[in-house]
Amino acid sequence: MIKVKKTNYRIDKFCSLNLLQNIYLRTMMKIEHIGIAVKDLEVSNELFRKLLGKPAYKEESVESEAVKTSFFEIGESKIELLEAMNENSAIAKYLNKNREGIHHIAFAVENLEKEIQRLKNDGFEFINEIPKKGADNKLVVFLHPKSTNGVLVELCSDEK
Numbered sequence: 001m002i003k004v005k006k007t008n009y010r011i012d013k014f015c016s017l018n019l020l021q022n023i024y025l026r027t028m029m030k031i032e033h034i035g036i037a038v039k040d041l042e043v044s045n046e047l048f049r050k051l052l053g054k055p056a057y058k059e060e061s062v063e064s065e066a067v068k069t070s071f072f073e074i075g076e077s078k079i080e081l082l083e084a085m086n087e088n089s090a091i092a093k094y095l096n097k098n099r100e101g102i103h104h105i106a107f108a109v110e111n112l113e114k115e116i117q118r119l120k121n122d123g124f125e126f127i128n129e130i131p132k133k134g135a136d137n138k139l140v141v142f143l144h145p146k147s148t149n150g151v152l153v154e155l156c157s158d159e160k
């Protein structure tokens with residue numbers, strides 16, 4: 001009896017809530033990728049090949065978003081390059097107002113629905129809260145930058 005109490009106490013004292021959440025609830029797990037808006041995918045593929053010392057491991061078009069993407073693996077995370085396929089693409093609109101550069105940060109989550117609910121309860125606003133098919137076999141949602149310090153945040157989980 002005393003032993004059990006002692007164990008509970010140790011968990012309370014030495015594990016932060018965040019750590020427990022990551023272990024048991026598997027919320028935000030890691031930075032899945034950083035999305036970079038580019039004007040010319042071919043030119044930037046070559047640039048990032050030189051920078052990272054290896055080529056993109058895949059290229060993929062996402063018709064629904066009108067973007068052409070390429071992916072580079074870097075440790076447990078990835079770099080996603082995004083080129084607009086036409087002027088209606090969010091990337092084209094972004095590049096009309098901004099230079100090429102970091103466009104969004106994507107976090108891997110295990111349970112997208114639960115995570116959307118958790119963040120909604122905390123007052124975060126979403127651009128889309130119904131998951132849609134993204135590149136690299138992921139289901140994705142985006143949080144509105146106005147509720148995340150100006151950073152466009154993507155949550156993604158593996159498509160089942």
Ligand code: ZN
Nearest residue numbers: 035080106154
């Ligand atoms: Zn992304």
